[in-house]
């Protein structure tokens with residue numbers, strides 16, 4: 001147990017989510033380095049059938065209970081606490097997600113476990129777990145050690161290929177029933193609210209003109225829309241634009257928005273934070289316009305230009321229109 | 326409902342981040358600190374709840390230096406109280422576990438029904454204070470909330486999943502909710518009202534314990550990200566850049 005790695009498997013509406021596989025890939029590397037084994041911890045309602053999709057793990061612990069059918073923060077935390085009481089691993093991995101962060105920190109506070117977040121990659125050296133975390137909007141990488149005897153790591157995507165861990169198999173499955181009364185949870189899942197599907201689906205649009213905080217004002221988005229129209233594309237955006245109510249959530253690219261794989265992604269005044277880049281698994285051409293020469297987006301963009309977006313947009317629109325005749 | 330909003334001061338990401346070569350950590354000497362963006366959303370959601378259902382709003386922060394103006398700004402927006410906890414070592418930055426302990430000590434008297442924190446701070450490295458705080462206070466936590474409403478002595482938090490999917494979670498109070506975005510953009514307040522608050526309001530000051538390093542993963546060093554292959558940069562003014570971009574778009578078959 002002392003050198004084992006546990007991964008909190010996340011599911012959403014009955015499906016194992018991608019971050020779970022990223023974590024299994026990470027966990028496998030850590031467990032190998034430590035000489036321990038890898039355990040998938042699967043909480044849910046009627047989820048036993050999913051254990052067969054977790055072949056990357058050496059074993060799967062299933063906690064099946066109706067109160068865990070949809071993510072219910074307090075009930076899930078109670079169930080995890082029961083498990084951890086019986087013996088905690090060397091490292092416990094959670095996703096940097098809507099459910100992972102709630103649980104990771106709740107569990108850590110209950111047991112006094114240290115937390116490292118948001119971790120991208122891990123290494124084991126001389127028996128110590130080293131991690132690399134990304135912070136300050138992607139402008140800083142921090143290197144650290146995950147203290148023992150048990151450390152909680154919150155994992156972001158990007159460091160491991162989830163496909164590597166998407167293997168079937170028949171890991172040893174043990175079922176645990178919660179000792180706590182999950183009915184006594186102080187939170188309760190009520191219902192999902194479905195996303196609005198009346199707008200265009202930006203994940204299917206090949207040409208995206210994406211605006212970020214650098215666009216300055218709501219009125220300036222009209223110019224971006226005109227450019228998008230001239231290019232036969234659509235506008236999308238980073239989170240601050242949606243949070244300001246300047247564009248609807250349907251246009252959001254990133255961790256909390258859509259994942260897009262455009263032919264052209266023109267990022268106008270977007271810094272390239274990890275949460276934004278999470279929504280861009282691939283592109284053919286990424287052009288970044290940002291006045292900050294050190295903006296993280298330049299590390300990955302195909303082309304870049306450090307000019308003012310407000311000056312560029314009308315000029316580019318005009319020239320695109322002229323080129324199209 | 327009586328609501329507390331913890332505010333964290335974080336590096337302004339617009340400025341250049343410097344790493345102190347002697348410590349290998351962020352150089353805080355000339356760093357401009359600003360309130361964490363999501364905390365502005367948390368305050369907005371708290372003010373909306375107060376306007377709808379009555380109650381009070383208090384903002385609370387650890388005195389990491391230069392926090393008064395932001396606290397008075399919160400008062401000018403409608404907060405009833407501003408609390409500042411001062412203590413040894415806070416200016417160097419406080420770990421999430423230590424911060425949660427300090428906030429728990431200040432908020433444990435039970436006079437708050439709801440604590441609205443930011444889901445995550447931009448400089449986070451050791452977990453979310455809101456969730457840690459909830460567990461330390463023995464009350465429930467729900468993070469990634471984009472809306473909070475009162476309903477029959479409880480609250481309902483709208484939790485955000487990717488792609489615009491939301492879930493309604495009912496939460497009994499007292500509770501901590503981690504705010505991802507308020508249901509409306511944070512309000513703006515004119516400088517004259519902030520000046521007014523500075524003259525009329527008073528910040529409650531409390532003494533906190535010295536900040537330890539407990540619960541944090543050990544950070545051995547910081548560095549800028551590897552620059553990868555990097556973008557091919559296009560020089561020239563906006564006109565020249567537009568010209569070259571049209572060429573590139575033609576070459577890539579977009580035009």
Ligand SMILES: Cc1cc2nc3c(=O)[nH]c(=O)nc-3n(C[C@H](O)[C@H](O)[C@H](O)COP(=O)(O)OP(=O)(O)OC[C@H]3O[C@@H](n4cnc5c(N)ncnc54)[C@H](O)[C@@H]3O)c2cc1C
Nearest residue numbers: 212213214238239254255256257269270271276291292309
């Ligand atoms: C849990 C969580 C989930 C999140 N999910 C998402 C998500 O799904 N999508 C998302 O985008 N973000 C998300 N975020 C927010 C993310 O962390 C960043 O805050 C956000 O992506 C920053 O958006 P931005 O690049 O537009 O703004 P900033 O980071 O402020 O960047 C603006 C850029 O514009 C440049 N600029 C300014 N003026 C000009 C000008 N005139 N001309 C050219 N350039 C200019 C600046 O140099 C700067 O680089 C999430 C955050 C959290 C905590």
Ligand SMILES: Nc1ncnc2c1ncn2[C@@H]1O[C@H](COP(=O)(O)O)[C@@H](O)[C@H]1O
Nearest residue numbers: 331332333387442443445446449453454
């Ligand atoms: N030093 C602090 N003072 C007050 N509130 C804080 C402090 N640190 C964190 N918080 C709160 O906890 C949230 C999450 O921060 P973090 O845990 O650093 O990601 C912030 O948005 C604040 O609401």
